[in-house]
Amino acid sequence: MERGLLSAAQVDPVLTREVFGNVSKTSQLIFYLLAAAAVLCFAIGVYRRVRLWQLGAKPAGKSASCKALGRKLGDILFQRRMINRSKINLAHRLLFVGFGILFIGTVLIAIEHVLADLLGREPTDPLFHKGLYFALYEVTLDLFGLAMIVGCCVFMARRWKADSSIDRYPADWVVLWAFLLIGITGYVTEGLRIIQAQTPLPGWSFVGYGIASLFQALDMSQSAATEVHIAAWWFHAVLALAFIAAFPYTRLMHSIAGVLNLMHDAENLGEMQLVTLEELEETGRIGVSAIDHFDRSRLIQLDACVSCGRCEDACPAFEAGKPLSPRTVVQDLRTHLNVVGPGILATTKDAKDPSDGDSVDIHGDTISAETLWSCTTCGACADICPLGVTPLGMITDMRRHLVGEGQLRGAPATSLQKTQRSGNPWGLPANDRFAWAADIEVPTVKDNPEFEYLYWVGCAAAYDRRIQNVARSVVKLLRYADVSFAVLGAEEKCTGESARRMGDEFLFQELAAANIDTFKKYRVRKIVAHCPHCVNSFLQDYPQLGGNYEVIHHSQLLDLLVETGRLPVSTADKQGKVVYHDPCYLARANEVTEAPRRVIAAAHFEKDESRLTELPRNRRHTSCCGGGGGRMWFDDSPGNRSGNGRIDEILNSCAETVAVSCPFCMVMVSDGVAASTSQESVQVRDVAEILVDSIDLDSLPGSSSS
Ligand code: SF4
Numbered sequence: 001m002e003r004g005l006l007s008a009a010q011v012d013p014v015l016t017r018e019v020f021g022n023v024s025k026t027s028q029l030i031f032y033l034l035a036a037a038a039v040l041c042f043a044i045g046v047y048r049r050v051r052l053w054q055l056g057a058k059p060a061g062k063s064a065s066c067k068a069l070g071r072k073l074g075d076i077l078f079q080r081r082m083i084n085r086s087k088i089n090l091a092h093r094l095l096f097v098g099f100g101i102l103f104i105g106t107v108l109i110a111i112e113h114v115l116a117d118l119l120g121r122e123p124t125d126p127l128f129h130k131g132l133y134f135a136l137y138e139v140t141l142d143l144f145g146l147a148m149i150v151g152c153c154v155f156m157a158r159r160w161k162a163d164s165s166i167d168r169y170p171a172d173w174v175v176l177w178a179f180l181l182i183g184i185t186g187y188v189t190e191g192l193r194i195i196q197a198q199t200p201l202p203g204w205s206f207v208g209y210g211i212a213s214l215f216q217a218l219d220m221s222q223s224a225a226t227e228v229h230i231a232a233w234w235f236h237a238v239l240a241l242a243f244i245a246a247f248p249y250t251r252l253m254h255s256i257a258g259v260l261n262l263m264h265d266a267e268n269l270g271e272m273q274l275v276t277l278e279e280l281e282e283t284g285r286i287g288v289s290a291i292d293h294f295d296r297s298r299l300i301q302l303d304a305c306v307s308c309g310r311c312e313d314a315c316p317a318f319e320a321g322k323p324l325s326p327r328t329v330v331q332d333l334r335t336h337l338n339v340v341g342p343g344i345l346a347t348t349k350d351a352k353d354p355s356d357g358d359s360v361d362i363h364g365d366t367i368s369a370e371t372l373w374s375c376t377t378c379g380a381c382a383d384i385c386p387l388g389v390t391p392l393g394m395i396t397d398m399r400r401h402l403v404g405e406g407q408l409r410g411a412p413a414t415s416l417q418k419t420q421r422s423g424n425p426w427g428l429p430a431n432d433r434f435a436w437a438a439d440i441e442v443p444t445v446k447d448n449p450e451f452e453y454l455y456w457v458g459c460a461a462a463y464d465r466r467i468q469n470v471a472r473s474v475v476k477l478l479r480y481a482d483v484s485f486a487v488l489g490a491e492e493k494c495t496g497e498s499a500r501r502m503g504d505e506f507l508f509q510e511l512a513a514a515n516i517d518t519f520k521k522y523r524v525r526k527i528v529a530h531c532p533h534c535v536n537s538f539l540q541d542y543p544q545l546g547g548n549y550e551v552i553h554h555s556q557l558l559d560l561l562v563e564t565g566r567l568p569v570s571t572a573d574k575q576g577k578v579v580y581h582d583p584c585y586l587a588r589a590n591e592v593t594e595a596p597r598r599v600i601a602a603a604h605f606e607k608d609e610s611r612l613t614e615l616p617r618n619r620r621h622t623s624c625c626g627g628g629g630g631r632m633w634f635d636d637s638p639g640n641r642s643g644n645g646r647i648d649e650i651l652n653s654c655a656e657t658v659a660v661s662c663p664f665c666m667v668m669v670s671d672g673v674a675a676s677t678s679q680e681s682v683q684v685r686d687v688a689e690i691l692v693d694s695i696d697l698d699s700l701p702g703s704s705s706s
């Protein structure tokens with residue numbers, strides 16, 4: 001039969017196909033030689049990147065449990081870190097899974113061919129590529145090939161429409177065209193092979209059969225198909241091999257670097273890398289002043305970044321027009337690594353100072369100080385990145401160098417000096433630290449040495465008049481609920497959180513060591529604090545220095561007290577719209593989102609949380625008030641702060657009250673609202689202040705509202 005496909009009844013129905021059918025032995029040999037060359041190019045490309053990564057110091061090893069590794073693997077396989085942008089996420093999943101399955105299928109068929117050859121089997125007598133396996137193989141590959149093509153088309157359409165959120169590298173078009181052509185030529189080759197080999201209908205390669213039927217409808221003969229097939233096969237094979245060879249030299253390298261980065265146990269959100277005195281003595285430096293001062297995990301992250309722009313979209317500093325884009329920071333550092341890395345490698349080989357090859361300065365030439373200081377350390381960039389890149393970590397690493405070199409000037413530098421001198425960024429005397437409690441009964445650790453909770457007041461409530469009311473509200477509530485608590489009074493010092501995130505690591509360590517000693521002296525086990533920055537520091541920073549405590553935010557304790565009836569809220573249904581602004585260090589870094597909402601709902605809406613108005617960006621995806629990372633101490637005018645986008649959101653909600661649960665948010669939001677030209681006005685209140693108004697403090701005998 002010269003023309004058309006055979007029916008199933010006309011041929012011996014052995015369910016298989018010849019591997020390398022219609023491809024001569026010589027062509028097969030050339031193919032394998034080209035494949036070896038492609039794999040070699042791939043290996044050289046990967047090796048070159050690995051050498052650059054090795055310029056960085058070995059990251060401090062944290063051993064992940066099998067469970068954690070399993071979860072990370074699940075995150076990678078199911079692309080669970082890809083959130084928002086649902087269309088693009090779906091397209092990426094299709095491309096990822098489609099390419100992955102086609103790659104596995106190609107490897108399986110190569111194994112079949114090599115093994116069958118070694119065992120001296122006839123080409124028509126495969127080892128395992130037959131029967132049910134073959135049927136499933138054909139269906140699966142056709143299905144996932146389609147997935148890859150669809151995913152690729154969505155990416156191309158996005159680029160074509162010039163979506164402003166993506167970078168436009170010409171090489172990315174080449175990669176997408178390569179994906180598409182590999183998919184299409186694979187199907188065309190399959191269709192031609194079906195006609196050439198006269199494979200019976202119905203077939204398992206449903207797309208290939210569709211194409212074969214099309215060729216058949218165009219009157220293609222078997223002999224014509226045989227000739228065109230070999231040309232198409234070569235085109236497809238060379239394209240696929242070139243793709244493999246080019247893989248590590250393109251953005252596709254993100255799949256290798258990204259997997260390595262995601263499997264590595266990097267710092268948690270809100271956590272920072274510790275610098276020890278031993279390290280300082282050994283290296284003679286603190287922070288990053290050259291690309292090879294980053295640790296390896298950071299250098300791998302530079303290759304993991306695909307410049308998708310999600311971090312930029314989430315960055316409050318970028319939104320406010322500050323000179324900071326986390327995407328640009330990562331991409332600029334990657335370019336810097338590519339420019340200076342080979343030079344550093346060459347000089348390292350000559351046993352010179354590794355930084356000698358660094359002719360372009362990383363500070364100033366590549367990343368400006370203004371960029372580094374614009375960051376509020378809100379963590380939105382690190383949280384949103386699907387590849388686990390942490391622009392924030394790179395920024396704080398580099399800030400440490402600037403502070404170490406005395407390059408921080410003005411108000412923020414003064415706040416560090418004041419913290420060093422007086423133990424608080426306001427620079428006020430330690431003896432005044434307990435003045436906020438002059439008109440209220442507050443047990444100290446000396447009055448109540450058997451306390452259960454240490455109430456950590458923090459510098460803001462100790463010295464800022466507006467925040468002092470938050471501390472007073474907390475104390476009234478704890479006393480009313482008969483919680484055993486005490487405060488340190490004048491013995492409390494700043495946690496050092498701001499100093500650490502501004503880059504002054506050793507000031508932080510000094511303050512933390514002093515506080516840990518005080519905690520030891522008073523046998524502190526449980527801490528409650530109304531400041532998420534302090535909570536985060538106790539949870540993430542202090543354990544690095546041996547301070548391990550049970551730490552909760554005041555909203556969590558108040559929620560528990562309401563829930564257990566120890567704080568009986570008045571059930572009066574209050575009128576007025578209330579929104580809650582999630583603080584970054586509570587909601588994002590420590591995942592506390594529902595407790596404050598429950599407290600507000602109990603106080604305002606008869607425990608009906610659904611009546612609380614939500615801001616567009618809420619819970620973990622909150623947006624920063626602009627006060628974190630030491631930005632509180634920069635003298636930006638309120639109209640020029642990174643949290644302005646958030647202030648607009650709050651005002652646009654038309655709420656009468658915005659509930660906050662962080663002293664920095666209280667200051668930033670109050671200032672922002674006051675400076676706004678909007679007609680809308682809103683009251684800014686801490687959740688404890690809202691709750692205390694709902695409780696009849698005089699209702700229990702012996703209770704006092706004072
Ligand atoms: S750092 Fe992550 S989120 Fe930002 S551009 Fe790179 S890949 Fe995208």
Ligand code: SF4
Pocket residue numbers: 311314315316317318324325326374375376377378379380381382391392395
């Ligand atoms: S931590 Fe926040 S402010 Fe800093 S770069 Fe990331 S998103 Fe921007």
